Amino acid sequence: MRRYEDLAPSQRCIMTPGPVEVDPRVLRALSMPVLGQFDPEFTGIMNETMGMLRELFATGNRWAYPVDGTSRSGLEAAMISLIRPGDRVLVPIYGRFGHLLHEIAERCGAEVSVMHRPWGTVFDPEEIIAEIRRVRPQLVAMVHGETSTGRMQPLEGIGEVCRELDALLVVDAVATIGGVPVKTDEWKLDVVIGGTQKCLSVPSGMSPLTYNERAEARILARKRVERGIRSDDDAFGEDIVYVRSNYFDLGMLQDYWSEKRLNHHTEMTSMLYGLREGLRLALEEGLEARYARHRLHERALAEGLEAMGLRLYGDPACKLPVVACAEIPEGVDGEAVRSMLLDRFGVEIASSFGPLKGRIWRIGTMGYSCRENNVLRVLGALEAALLRQGFAASPGAAVQAALDVYERV
């Protein structure tokens, strides 16, 4: 029999747009002994996590809990629970993850309308509003922070029109939650889905979401408790358009997260410990201070990259504050640089997708990875790798520029 070695992962400096490094306090939480899912200590932890998620999402919504799966599980749970086959869904697309929303909506059986902006830009909210008035969708799904292009879509004003026309506004905030303000109630977002492995710096594996009463009403209209645990209280009309997933049925999930404690699945004990600790860290830091920290390191990184002689990709007016996209210079092999960074320096940065594959590097400043020593380290290492590739970076300039930013604070 083949022998398997002790697990001994290297300590990396992870400067991608996720997954990023995890705070040691979160790692420690993951290693705590597990509790049974209905142990009052554990249901207490579930309730505390809901409370912290409400603060994170800046909402008074009753429902704020994680879906048990990676980030896209939360997107799919929201969409499959809210979209009835044949519903009109509008998806504004300005990068890869807009395409994903299109894909999911289509698989839910929606009649999908899309609108496109060239990668590297975002929509004027007025364009989206005009399209909502034209299409009259039952649901609008859009990305807040698009890591594939490093852009952030302003959302103000769209929610109001959705309310006026009885559409639900579903927002993918996977990349922004915990790093950039996401004002669920103020912006009138009906459903917001976050991720753990980016600005929250919790390992991949849960997708926290929140939704308001408008969304809940649609969920309850389709509610069907599963066979085997259905009781007389769970009667539903024969003609309901029930959700075409059991795992992602938010009607049952919310009963599991309520005082009813409906036995839907077995909550991910250790991941929930990690999420709770990650949220606690975020709230202890203070959300405003946390957003300011992300802005500071963004500036240091961006100024460093420019001082190195690299061009930043995309429209600066809508830059996603937690990802910097740098164009790969003519004649430089982007993948060779990435490999050298990982193999020699222990530093990871990302490439991109589709039309941007081979054209840009993406460097994240997210969560626990977003700190001064990491920014200085990635700049120094990237400069060295570029010099090695024959690119005429001006030696030392990048780190000096970043230090200037830090000393100005």
Place this chain on the structure above:
Amino acid sequence: MRRYEDLAPSQRCIMTPGPVEVDPRVLRALSMPVLGQFDPEFTGIMNETMGMLRELFATGNRWAYPVDGTSRSGLEAAMISLIRPGDRVLVPIYGRFGHLLHEIAERCGAEVSVMHRPWGTVFDPEEIIAEIRRVRPQLVAMVHGETSTGRMQPLEGIGEVCRELDALLVVDAVATIGGVPVKTDEWKLDVVIGGTQKCLSVPSGMSPLTYNERAEARILARKRVERGIRSDDDAFGEDIVYVRSNYFDLGMLQDYWSEKRLNHHTEMTSMLYGLREGLRLALEEGLEARYARHRLHERALAEGLEAMGLRLYGDPACKLPVVACAEIPEGVDGEAVRSMLLDRFGVEIASSFGPLKGRIWRIGTMGYSCRENNVLRVLGALEAALLRQGFAASPGAAVQAALDVYERV
């Protein structure tokens, strides 16, 4: 702002049919620093995990990997990827989790035929075979170990008929994998889905599955790579019946787990560390030795319960070796006993569902929880709680009976 305390879960003795206690080596693995998802060190861990899963499932199948979600995520992924709307699906039901398979199949749009056996019993495989010949389903889905009733369904012979009639046989081995032999290839099972939080003693959060080429052929016939990363190599026919889920589309998941490393989701880093360590522990112990250990503690627990004066529930011929179901005696408040066990003794046992709610307790002997000191502890605590409730347990007998079993070894 409300302050949240340091996480400090109590150390419990968890003797439920899952989630159960986690080996400290697995907890330690969870706390290792994370790696990026395409870091060669991490993809190496993914490949090792696949290798170990093949051993666990006793299969030569190429595909053996976890779905990222709790156990039922693996069930749903298999079923939604294999069942086309309108397909005939046969589900033999002998407990709650058979109902769940019915539920999932129905939500996948299948035309479901069910067959029932009274709770506490299982099917003669010949009954199932006769029904397969009558119904001619495209897919048969059934539970191997039913924790709701503590029964185990013999599977031998069913796979052959499925091959003869071109049906796929999908088996829920969530409760048995790692504690009882699951012979994927020998029994001609086409798809087997396991869980982590039971006999593998890894926290809830992943659902390892395996499937053979017969299942893969159906998956590939429906394959559609998602928008945003689809390339010219990913062309598919306009008329394919693509999978009505993005998250659970095994066609894309297997590309993610292959050398292609299709960017489908971000693998759950820490959970995968835990799964790898749990598998390593199981293989180091040796699967046969592990199954023998589960049988030994099952016997000690059962003899102890009977010596206490409790009646074991269900047909003993088909008892699930990793769960003992004890009937709650007349006049005893089952929930008061469970609360006392948890609050005073730190020991958790389970109740049951549906027709068995309030009628039986379920005591698991699974994975890391399945050990002598735990069995002795649960017997001693249960006896004390029963005496407290006025039940005439004969004091000391249960623990002595279990010790007798251990000393006979």
